[in-house]
Amino acid sequence: MSTVETTITTMAQAAREAANQLVRVSSDQKNTALLSIAAGLEEEAVFIKAENSKDLVGAKEQGLSAAMIDRLTVKNETITAMVSGLSDVVGLNDPVGTMGPTWIRPNGLQVARMRIPLGVIGIIYESRPNVTVDAAGLCLKAGNAVILRGGSEAFYSNQALAQIIHRALENTELPQTSVQVVAVREREAVLALLTQEEFVDLIIPRGGEGLIRFVVQNSKIPVLKHYKGVCHVYIDDDADFEMAQEICFNAKVQRPGVCNAMETLLVHQTAAEEFLPKMAQRFAEAGVEIRGCDTTCRIVPDAKKAQESDWPAEYLDLILAIKVVQDMDEAISHTAKYSSRHTEAIVTRNYDRARRFVREVDSSVVLVNASTRFNDGGQLGLGAEIGISTSKLHAFGPMGLEELTTTKFVVQGSGQIRE
Amino acid sequence: MSTVETTITTMAQAAREAANQLVRVSSDQKNTALLSIAAGLEEEAVFIKAENSKDLVGAKEQGLSAAMIDRLTVKNETITAMVSGLSDVVGLNDPVGTMGPTWIRPNGLQVARMRIPLGVIGIIYESRPNVTVDAAGLCLKAGNAVILRGGSEAFYSNQALAQIIHRALENTELPQTSVQVVAVREREAVLALLTQEEFVDLIIPRGGEGLIRFVVQNSKIPVLKHYKGVCHVYIDDDADFEMAQEICFNAKVQRPGVCNAMETLLVHQTAAEEFLPKMAQRFAEAGVEIRGCDTTCRIVPDAKKAQESDWPAEYLDLILAIKVVQDMDEAISHTAKYSSRHTEAIVTRNYDRARRFVREVDSSVVLVNASTRFNDGGQLGLGAEIGISTSKLHAFGPMGLEELTTTKFVVQGSGQIRE
Numbered sequence: 001m002s003t004v005e006t007t008i009t010t011m012a013q014a015a016r017e018a019a020n021q022l023v024r025v026s027s028d029q030k031n032t033a034l035l036s037i038a039a040g041l042e043e044e045a046v047f048i049k050a051e052n053s054k055d056l057v058g059a060k061e062q063g064l065s066a067a068m069i070d071r072l073t074v075k076n077e078t079i080t081a082m083v084s085g086l087s088d089v090v091g092l093n094d095p096v097g098t099m100g101p102t103w104i105r106p107n108g109l110q111v112a113r114m115r116i117p118l119g120v121i122g123i124i125y126e127s128r129p130n131v132t133v134d135a136a137g138l139c140l141k142a143g144n145a146v147i148l149r150g151g152s153e154a155f156y157s158n159q160a161l162a163q164i165i166h167r168a169l170e171n172t173e174l175p176q177t178s179v180q181v182v183a184v185r186e187r188e189a190v191l192a193l194l195t196q197e198e199f200v201d202l203i204i205p206r207g208g209e210g211l212i213r214f215v216v217q218n219s220k221i222p223v224l225k226h227y228k229g230v231c232h233v234y235i236d237d238d239a240d241f242e243m244a245q246e247i248c249f250n251a252k253v254q255r256p257g258v259c260n261a262m263e264t265l266l267v268h269q270t271a272a273e274e275f276l277p278k279m280a281q282r283f284a285e286a287g288v289e290i291r292g293c294d295t296t297c298r299i300v301p302d303a304k305k306a307q308e309s310d311w312p313a314e315y316l317d318l319i320l321a322i323k324v325v326q327d328m329d330e331a332i333s334h335t336a337k338y339s340s341r342h343t344e345a346i347v348t349r350n351y352d353r354a355r356r357f358v359r360e361v362d363s364s365v366v367l368v369n370a371s372t373r374f375n376d377g378g379q380l381g382l383g384a385e386i387g388i389s390t391s392k393l394h395a396f397g398p399m400g401l402e403e404l405t406t407t408k409f410v411v412q413g414s415g416q417i418r419e
Numbered sequence: 420m421s422t423v424e425t426t427i428t429t430m431a432q433a434a435r436e437a438a439n440q441l442v443r444v445s446s447d448q449k450n451t452a453l454l455s456i457a458a459g460l461e462e463e464a465v466f467i468k469a470e471n472s473k474d475l476v477g478a479k480e481q482g483l484s485a486a487m488i489d490r491l492t493v494k495n496e497t498i499t500a501m502v503s504g505l506s507d508v509v510g511l512n513d514p515v516g517t518m519g520p521t522w523i524r525p526n527g528l529q530v531a532r533m534r535i536p537l538g539v540i541g542i543i544y545e546s547r548p549n550v551t552v553d554a555a556g557l558c559l560k561a562g563n564a565v566i567l568r569g570g571s572e573a574f575y576s577n578q579a580l581a582q583i584i585h586r587a588l589e590n591t592e593l594p595q596t597s598v599q600v601v602a603v604r605e606r607e608a609v610l611a612l613l614t615q616e617e618f619v620d621l622i623i624p625r626g627g628e629g630l631i632r633f634v635v636q637n638s639k640i641p642v643l644k645h646y647k648g649v650c651h652v653y654i655d656d657d658a659d660f661e662m663a664q665e666i667c668f669n670a671k672v673q674r675p676g677v678c679n680a681m682e683t684l685l686v687h688q689t690a691a692e693e694f695l696p697k698m699a700q701r702f703a704e705a706g707v708e709i710r711g712c713d714t715t716c717r718i719v720p721d722a723k724k725a726q727e728s729d730w731p732a733e734y735l736d737l738i739l740a741i742k743v744v745q746d747m748d749e750a751i752s753h754t755a756k757y758s759s760r761h762t763e764a765i766v767t768r769n770y771d772r773a774r775r776f777v778r779e780v781d782s783s784v785v786l787v788n789a790s791t792r793f794n795d796g797g798q799l800g801l802g803a804e805i806g807i808s809t810s811k812l813h814a815f816g817p818m819g820l821e822e823l824t825t826t827k828f829v830v831q832g833s834g835q836i837r838e
Contacts, residue, residue: 020755020781023781024779103800105798109793109799114777116781119781119811201811222641222812240834243834246834246836247834250836336439358829358831359533360442362439362442362535362538364827364828365827365828366827366828366829366830367829367830367831367832368829368830369831369834370830370833370834371836373836373837374830374832374835374837380530380828380830381522392537392538392620392621392825393537393620393621393641393643393812393825394812394825396825396827397827406813406815407815407816408782408783408785408815408816409783409785409816410784410785410787411784411786411787411793412773412777412789413786413788413789413793414788415665415788415789416790417789417790417792418669418673418790418793418798
């Protein structure tokens, strides 16, 4: 075993032991720890920013992009956001120990499912140091031990945050190994973490598609992730076209760089002549480039001709693919072929088609008459979000506190044996 | 691509297309298909047994063990059991399309989770041909397409069952590729199936630990499984000793060769002197060999001395490890160290200790005052069982119809956009 492997294995083992302790901890104690972390962040704002500036110097030397440096920068507002994120999590109900419906078997056995922590969670992420605090808070509240491995570009910032977290854990008598931040810069540390299947129950990668594919390919541990969001909006012939325009504009333009932004617009052929010219004009004013099918290009003369590669594309930019479809069946089969199963929406006033779209579209969030931008744990009322999953096992869609737990069966008897 | 890889890839692709169709199929149609399979099994009993006898000839030539040959044999009762299993599944509520609680966001969005099929499931199993029918029935009822890969020793039996299933699917106008039985004897077929992550959503292996480890090591697809069941019963000092005796006897002796049989008995030190001698005598009468800690050996003179290797052992036989513990804390930490997280039970009359045991023991089924033998989908009221999972992601414990589904978010609006 290399030194890095030994370090990571020791951390994983310690996390497992901490997880065994955390099962016994009350919600009050966990909340006190979160509030103590929040207080530490406020007290140590100057220290955090000083450490962060070391990372920023390094980032500039390495010639990181302006966008990367922006994400890396910890401002006063970043600290305020981390603090208020923690207090939001304090306000959420603790899922651990809650039990669902209880049923009674003919022999009198009383059976129920109890929500329990997953155990040990590994988070692998890039640049944004706030993930260190946000993820630690959510995992801890759900009773999990967590191992955090941020990008090497945020090394000093993450170590500073780790110090503050550890002091808070110590103050509230929780095991310090409940939250561990990997202090190894080499990528070997990620590989070593991904093979700790004996001690780690779940890996959540957060970052670009490259990082996520690297994690999935090398992990021996289950991974919850989404690669990308190729989100579709389908405008039915029986849509309220004004509503459709507002929804499409919001889905594409409000924040084009995120995974729940619309990438392809599908329009019913009967709707196209009326809907598309006005919509295209509005998009043109916002600087959106349109890549359309033949019919779209006929109706919208400024549109570029779409290539096959445009249909599965995640632009994350002010670019939109548009296709005119014969009917909803074609919209659904186009979606089945090209979507990333992230978010799909229909705009319609037709009851049957709304029901069929909801039932038949196989995506983590399916919306009727609302913007795709609502695929977000906060927006859907989960209280907080650790990520979005497009894998179907365990969690499909935005993941909140509950998705950081699982259930076991609790069976209460009075001496029953099996005949 | 080898011929085998091409065959399996074609099957996986066809299964994905079938899965897309199955989302639209009503419960009535699925039930009709299941009943049609059941009718086919009854009509073709002679044919099935004839094909099975070809496998039995091969098995004897290859010198398979009597136990293996027993599992491989299809008798009239085997067919009756498959038929009644299918009609049990027909009687279960269809989870697909059901929705949990709906909540309303401040902006009026209505959010709920809808249960949906997982998609395509691959089942890899050994010897027992009845798994072909049982698994096909459950997967189909939950709206999934399934690829079944039985052992080469059951080749002719499984192909015969596949024919009957396909005729039933044809009669009820469901895609025949909803259920596919791999007709390739080479193990390469398993490897090829395990890399179809583009088309297959879940792999469930059923069989010995060797098969399951092979599947986990080679799969690119999530696997739900348990390796083994090292189940513990803890007898508290405040237990009803007669009840404790019945439970322990049932847990060890009723069917020692299964995963939910007790393998280690933990006894509170205060209880040991009174409880163990009578218990040991009862075990001795049933031919159970005892391997005990020092205290056990002192109280039960016939006991052999346990080695370190006895504590994590899954005997699947009339052998039992016994340890006298200081208190429940020691019982819980022994369990945390050696159990396979399958099934653990406490026998006690003490309210606080029952609650603590239930909360702190990290196993898929935790029982109070009942036999470990109840960790079983049928016994716990799930209606049917596709297997037991000791992985925490997605399902922990016995898996029924619901565990063959997942949920997506359904969001219904009236034009909401994100500010």
